[in-house]
Amino acid sequence: MNFDIYDFSSFTKSIDEGLMASMSPFWAITIEMIIIGVLILGFYAVVGLYLVYAERKICAFMQCRVGPNRVGPYGFFQTIADLIKLLLKELIPIKNADKILFNIAPFIVIIASFMAIAAIPFAKGLHALDFNIGVLYVMAVSSMGVIGILLAGWSSNNKYSLIGAMRSGAQIVSYELSVGLSLITIVILAGSLQFSTIVEGQRNGWFIFTGHIPAIIAFLVFLVASTAETNRGPFDLAEAESELTAGFHTEYSGIKFAFFFLAEYMNMFIVASIAATVFLGGWMPFHIGGWEAFNGIMDYIPPFIWYIGKTAFVIFLMMWFKWTFPRLRIDQLLTLEWKYLLPINLFNIILMAFIVLMGWHF
Numbered sequence: 001m002n003f004d005i006y007d008f009s010s011f012t013k014s015i016d017e018g019l020m021a022s023m024s025p026f027w028a029i030t031i032e033m034i035i036i037g038v039l040i041l042g043f044y045a046v047v048g049l050y051l052v053y054a055e056r057k058i059c060a061f062m063q064c065r066v067g068p069n070r071v072g073p074y075g076f077f078q079t080i081a082d083l084i085k086l087l088l089k090e091l092i093p094i095k096n097a098d099k100i101l102f103n104i105a106p107f108i109v110i111i112a113s114f115m116a117i118a119a120i121p122f123a124k125g126l127h128a129l130d131f132n133i134g135v136l137y138v139m140a141v142s143s144m145g146v147i148g149i150l151l152a153g154w155s156s157n158n159k160y161s162l163i164g165a166m167r168s169g170a171q172i173v174s175y176e177l178s179v180g181l182s183l184i185t186i187v188i189l190a191g192s193l194q195f196s197t198i199v200e201g202q203r204n205g206w207f208i209f210t211g212h213i214p215a216i217i218a219f220l221v222f223l224v225a226s227t228a229e230t231n232r233g234p235f236d237l238a239e240a241e242s243e244l245t246a247g248f249h250t251e252y253s254g255i256k257f258a259f260f261f262l263a264e265y266m267n268m269f270i271v272a273s274i275a276a277t278v279f280l281g282g283w284m285p286f287h288i289g290g291w292e293a294f295n296g297i298m299d300y301i302p303p304f305i306w307y308i309g310k311t312a313f314v315i316f317l318m319m320w321f322k323w324t325f326p327r328l329r330i331d332q333l334l335t336l337e338w339k340y341l342l343p344i345n346l347f348n349i350i351l352m353a354f355i356v357l358m359g360w361h362f
Helices: 010-020 025-062 079-090 099-117 136-143 143-154 158-188 196-199 212-229 254-278 292-300 303-322 330-358
Strands: none
Touching: 025 079, 025 099, 025 254, 025 303, 079 254, 079 330, 099 136, 099 254, 136 158, 136 196, 136 254, 143 158, 143 254, 158 212, 158 254, 158 330, 196 254, 212 303, 212 330, 254 303, 254 330, 292 303, 303 330
16 A cells, blocks of 8 residues: 555536636646645644644743633633634724835735745645745745734834834845755755655655754754744744733734734744755655555554644644744844855755765665
């Protein structure tokens, strides 16, 4: 038995052929886009709500507390109650704000994460977009979110919001370098920028194991840099409550605040998905050379479960960071990137290129 029985390519192709046969190409493509959009929207909402609940429970576990335990079993419906509360709250107009930019900013942030999630392969044949430059596409569209953050901080006409937005801009632009270079390290090993090809290249072993020390270094750097890029602790200088109230979204209320809140958790999910895809084999099962019986058992587990499990593991590591380490100062934050992570990354790329050139990888 092989995990190809879980291939979604034939299923999605049959839907496409059925729509093309029954209506004009324009309407068929339009309906396909609507179906994909609704599915991603539903997935986005469910994952976002679950991650807020998971964060609260993990935080409580780290601090020897119970966490949400009132609304629903084990407090499972607490985040749904919070969402309803946010939806019903009044949208407070800010008198001296730039109204157009103030209202557009949360949509820019959430659209950027929507565009990024479309390129992530959840299982074989189960992705909305499969560009041959998928890694560059995700890096490009995910970096657009900082525009929304800068607009939110500037248009609010609030000094705390502006300082938070400027911190976030400096932080994201700086740490994007390390995120990009750590991904390029694995691109050199995989020989492709296409996510589906990168996953297929890990059929006989995940890159974190087959890429030797450079792959492990790249994974650790990616983990630190992506945590910083998503403005999560201990790198949450942009929304440091003790200094800046809530940072760039101080003046937002209701559904607009919910957009920023949801986008932060979805960005965490996206970077964890990329880490799982590029370093941990994506939806590929865990195989050990020569252990055919063990590999056969691993193949029975659906690819989507492998993908979700690996992504959840990376998310747990990011949450562990947040609730373990104290917040850095802004100078420490930028020193870590420019004096340590960037030189390590540059050396690591050269090392990986040398290993690939010499054929020393597995």
